[in-house]
Amino acid sequence: MNRVIAFGVAMIAAMAIPAAAEQANGQKATDFKLTDASGKTVQLSDYRGKTVVLEWNNPGCPFVQRHYESGNMQKTQTAAKAGGAVWLTINSGAPGKQGYMEAPAARKWVGDSKSAAAHYLLDPKGIVGKGYAAKTTPHIYIIDGQGTLRYQGAIDDKPAARIDEMPAARNHAVAALNEIKAGKTVSVAQTQAYGCSVKYAE
Amino acid sequence: MSKFGFVLMTLLVGFAAAMPGAAQQAGQDNLTVELVAETDSPAAGSEVTIAFVATPDPGWHGYWKNPGDAGLDTRLDWKLPAGLTAGELRYPVPTRLLISGIMNYVYKGSYTQLATLKIPAGLATGTALPITVRADYLVCTDEVCVPETENLAIRLTVGDGVISGERRARFDAWRRVFPKPLGSEAKFSIADGVARIAIPYPASAAISDETYFYPLTTGALNYAAPQKVTRDGDLLVIETKAGGTPQRIEGVLAVGAGQGFSVTAVSGAVAVAATGEAGIDWSAALIAFGGALLGGLILNVMPCVFPILSLKALSLAKSGASEGQARGEALAYTAGVVLVVLALGGLMLGLRAGGASVGWAFQLTDPRVILLLLLLVLGIALNLAGLFEMMTPRFAGRLASGGSGGAFMTGALAAFIATPCTGPFMGAALGAALVLPWYVAILIFLGLGLGLALPFLLLGFVPALRRMLPKPGAWMDTFRKILSVPMFLTAIALAWVLGGLTGVNGMALGLTLALALAVVLWVLGRRQVRGAGNGAAWAVAVLVTAAGVWLVSGIEKPAAAAATAAKGAEPFSETRLAALRAEGRPVFAYFTADWCVTCKVNEKTAIETDAVASAFKDGNVAVLVGDWTDGDPALGRFIEQHNRAGVPLYLWYPKGGEPRVLPQVLTQGMLTALPGG
Numbered sequence: 001m002n003r004v005i006a007f008g009v010a011m012i013a014a015m016a017i018p019a020a021a022e023q024a025n026g027q028k029a030t031d032f033k034l035t036d037a038s039g040k041t042v043q044l045s046d047y048r049g050k051t052v053v054l055e056w057n058n059p060g061c062p063f064v065q066r067h068y069e070s071g072n073m074q075k076t077q078t079a080a081k082a083g084g085a086v087w088l089t090i091n092s093g094a095p096g097k098q099g100y101m102e103a104p105a106a107r108k109w110v111g112d113s114k115s116a117a118a119h120y121l122l123d124p125k126g127i128v129g130k131g132y133a134a135k136t137t138p139h140i141y142i143i144d145g146q147g148t149l150r151y152q153g154a155i156d157d158k159p160a161a162r163i164d165e166m167p168a169a170r171n172h173a174v175a176a177l178n179e180i181k182a183g184k185t186v187s188v189a190q191t192q193a194y195g196c197s198v199k200y201a202e
Numbered sequence: 203m204s205k206f207g208f209v210l211m212t213l214l215v216g217f218a219a220a221m222p223g224a225a226q227q228a229g230q231d232n233l234t235v236e237l238v239a240e241t242d243s244p245a246a247g248s249e250v251t252i253a254f255v256a257t258p259d260p261g262w263h264g265y266w267k268n269p270g271d272a273g274l275d276t277r278l279d280w281k282l283p284a285g286l287t288a289g290e291l292r293y294p295v296p297t298r299l300l301i302s303g304i305m306n307y308v309y310k311g312s313y314t315q316l317a318t319l320k321i322p323a324g325l326a327t328g329t330a331l332p333i334t335v336r337a338d339y340l341v342c343t344d345e346v347c348v349p350e351t352e353n354l355a356i357r358l359t360v361g362d363g364v365i366s367g368e369r370r371a372r373f374d375a376w377r378r379v380f381p382k383p384l385g386s387e388a389k390f391s392i393a394d395g396v397a398r399i400a401i402p403y404p405a406s407a408a409i410s411d412e413t414y415f416y417p418l419t420t421g422a423l424n425y426a427a428p429q430k431v432t433r434d435g436d437l438l439v440i441e442t443k444a445g446g447t448p449q450r451i452e453g454v455l456a457v458g459a460g461q462g463f464s465v466t467a468v469s470g471a472v473a474v475a476a477t478g479e480a481g482i483d484w485s486a487a488l489i490a491f492g493g494a495l496l497g498g499l500i501l502n503v504m505p506c507v508f509p510i511l512s513l514k515a516l517s518l519a520k521s522g523a524s525e526g527q528a529r530g531e532a533l534a535y536t537a538g539v540v541l542v543v544l545a546l547g548g549l550m551l552g553l554r555a556g557g558a559s560v561g562w563a564f565q566l567t568d569p570r571v572i573l574l575l576l577l578l579v580l581g582i583a584l585n586l587a588g589l590f591e592m593m594t595p596r597f598a599g600r601l602a603s604g605g606s607g608g609a610f611m612t613g614a615l616a617a618f619i620a621t622p623c624t625g626p627f628m629g630a631a632l633g634a635a636l637v638l639p640w641y642v643a644i645l646i647f648l649g650l651g652l653g654l655a656l657p658f659l660l661l662g663f664v665p666a667l668r669r670m671l672p673k674p675g676a677w678m679d680t681f682r683k684i685l686s687v688p689m690f691l692t693a694i695a696l697a698w699v700l701g702g703l704t705g706v707n708g709m710a711l712g713l714t715l716a717l718a719l720a721v722v723l724w725v726l727g728r729r730q731v732r733g734a735g736n737g738a739a740w741a742v743a744v745l746v747t748a749a750g751v752w753l754v755s756g757i758e759k760p761a762a763a764a765a766t767a768a769k770g771a772e773p774f775s776e777t778r779l780a781a782l783r784a785e786g787r788p789v790f791a792y793f794t795a796d797w798c799v800t801c802k803v804n805e806k807t808a809i810e811t812d813a814v815a816s817a818f819k820d821g822n823v824a825v826l827v828g829d830w831t832d833g834d835p836a837l838g839r840f841i842e843q844h845n846r847a848g849v850p851l852y853l854w855y856p857k858g859g860e861p862r863v864l865p866q867v868l869t870q871g872m873l874t875a876l877p878g879g
Contacts, residue, residue, distance in 0.1 A: 197306065
């Protein structure tokens with residue numbers, strides 16, 4: 001009987017809360033404010049009028065490493081920047097977990113990896129990550145100039161690719177950015193993200 | 203990291219790199235894969251199953267085909283000799299791992315995936331078949347993920363295809379935890395972001411608390427949301443948050459202990475659990491209420507209730523009570539009946555809403571309740587028989603005496619004891635109560651209670667009826683003793699139910715306790731005759747009852763009886779089949795499982811009918827039953843040989859003729875025609 005009650009409560013909680021904790025394509029993306037690796041506060045709504053790409057990151061995750069070691073992520077970031085978009089990398093790893101970094105280590109990693117992101121944002125409590133229901137690293141969200149979420153999911157369609165096979169992948173992020181820029185609807189607007197799970201605090 | 207730590211790490215990594223294979227270093231080979239073929243010498247033109255036996259290090263896990271919110275499935279790159287083809291990699295039933303709100307569908311311990319290779323026909327015996335395959339997979343702890351690769355090789359030689367006993371046993375063990383095809387199609391509906399999947403699954407088949415639907419269709423469901431499992435007759439309904447708007451949902455229904463079923467759900471109507479507002483058919487509800495009222499009325503003449511009621515009525519007539527007193531007692535009795543019926547009904551609805559599978563008279567599946575009822579009914583019967591008088595304890599029944607408190611207790615008791623009698627009369631109305639909105643269901647229970655209370659209510663409010671009752675007199679004592687007979691019959695029925703629940707041991711214990719209670723009550727009666735005090739005797743009676751309830755709760759329920767089978771059927775085995783055919787007998791072999799709805803329907807409507815039994819008897823047909831409930835691999839292989847992935851499978855072996863596979867939906871006529879044709 002206790003289990004039934006506990007289950008009922010869990011069920012109600014699960015049905016009630018995620019409405020606030022998940023972003024739907026075509027809807028306004030929730031605004032947020034985070035501090036970047038150099039101590040600067042960044043707010044999503046500051047970029048109103050520009051397309052914003054959110055990339056969830058964990059330097060310790062092999063999937064992330066593959067995209068950075070091959071230069072694929074930096075290439076995507078550069079392409080986004082060239083198209084007028086702002087690239088925000090977010091680390092939602094909790095202290096003590098894989099990929100967690102304090103600001104100095106994050107600055108070093110950004111330099112070493114030659115990331116072309118505008119900011120490397122630290123979210124150790126996972127508030128923004130959970131608010132966007134970011135599940136994996138990498139996990140990509142694209143928000144257009146009106147603040148509407150247009151794409152969420154994987155960076156490309158080759159989850160298991162080795163570095164030498166990666167050029168053959170369809171880069172969902174680049175494709176979506178090009179479509180948004182051309183004023184078209186995003187043809188592949190939602191995909192199953194792949195990679196390591198985001199290392200949230202319990 | 204400190205400088206010292208960094209130096210130490212560098213040294214260690216250098217050391218490990220210098221000695222490959224000496225020690226397992228972090229991030230390399232956290233999962234080993236062994237390749238095993240079911241036979242090393244497959245025959246040309248046949249198939250051979252290859253097992254990928256994966257063993258993760260402690261604390262590490264591998265991923266299912268749909269890894270969940272994160273993770274990755276296994277990818278294979280085969281290098282096969284010309285002409286060979288490889289089938290898709292198949293996965294056993296997974297488990298789940300929820301870390302910080304992220305759902306992973308994983309294998310925590312050792313697990314085995316299977317793939318089938320097709321060997322082309324026309325290869326000469328002795329032809330070498332070198333097989334290599336590169337497996338890319340992901341292996342993780344709760345903290346760290348590592349993509350790994352294994353280059354595996356195995357050397358097969360074209361031969362006779364013989365499978366050794368040792369290999370067969372290993373593969374059989376692995377196959378047991380693979381999802382079995384459910385056969386029937388499931389339906390799903392998505393409304394307001396909630397997905398409901400209705401999976402055909404017999405009401406009689408067991409499920410565990412671990413029942414879970416693992417979606418294969420990506421994005422169809424929200425993986426991390428809890429799943430609510432309810433049973434609606436022969437349907438299992440999974441309710442959870444939807445993730446998108448899929449065309450169809452594929453997945454695996456796991457019911458516990460590695461047992462699972464492949465499910466394909468297509469879009470369709472799924473009955474929504476009572477939500478309140480929408481479209482209640484009030485006329486249907488009223489008909490159900492009327493039916494319940496009638497059913498309750500009929501209950502009054504059942505042996506469980508009749509003696510209590512008639513004595514109560516007689517006591518009312520005997521007391522020559524005033525109008526007001528008669529009404530008061532009638533109302534108190536009605537209140538007792540209705541409260542108990544509503545309480546039982548409400549409890550049942552509550553338990554069902556919580557996902558438990560209970561029906562009416564659910565309290566009668568608990569042996570302790572049965573024993574309590576048995577002792578209570580025996581006590582009443584002995585009281586009616588005149589062994590003792592129930593005068594002193596003011597808290598108890600006071601069945602034959604007056605007072606509205608006594609009337610209330612009588613009503614409550616009558617309703618509680620009446621439930622075992624409800625089944626046959628009330629089946630339909632109560633069945634409706636379980637699928638209707640809760641307030642309509644309560645209305646039906648209310649009808650049942652009012653019906654049960656109705657005769658006494660009438661007696662209380664219609665003086666003319668009271669006057670029609672026979673005049674009190676000495677005959678009443680005889681009548682009372684006669685009424686003890688149906689009460690003793692009720693006690694026997696309860697002893698029988700107890701036996702069904704706890705086996706002969708439980709029944710013997712129950713009867714022994716009944717005897718003990720009878721002795722205590724007999725002593726009590728003797729003392730009453732002498733006019734001695736009897737408080738101690740009542741205490742002993744309560745003690746005996748309490749001790750009995752405690753004792754009976756310790757009795758293990760006997761193992762469930764084997765699946766019901768047609769009369770004279772024997773368990774299926776290939777040797778028995780061969781023996782029967784050698785005898786020259788026609789054989790009807792059928793394969794069933796507790797979880798297969800189609801099988802159960804066929805058994806009830808065709809196979810287990812008298813017409814078929816007599817036709818088979820006349821034709822000297824032997825019936826063999828293969829029970830595939832636990833996925834017995836030997837039966838599985840036999841079923842596969844007949845180009846079926848699962849049950850039901852019906853085979854007819856005419857005398858000396860070729861075997862015939864019968865359709866999956868049987869009719870009685872089809873079966874009775876078999877022996878002749």
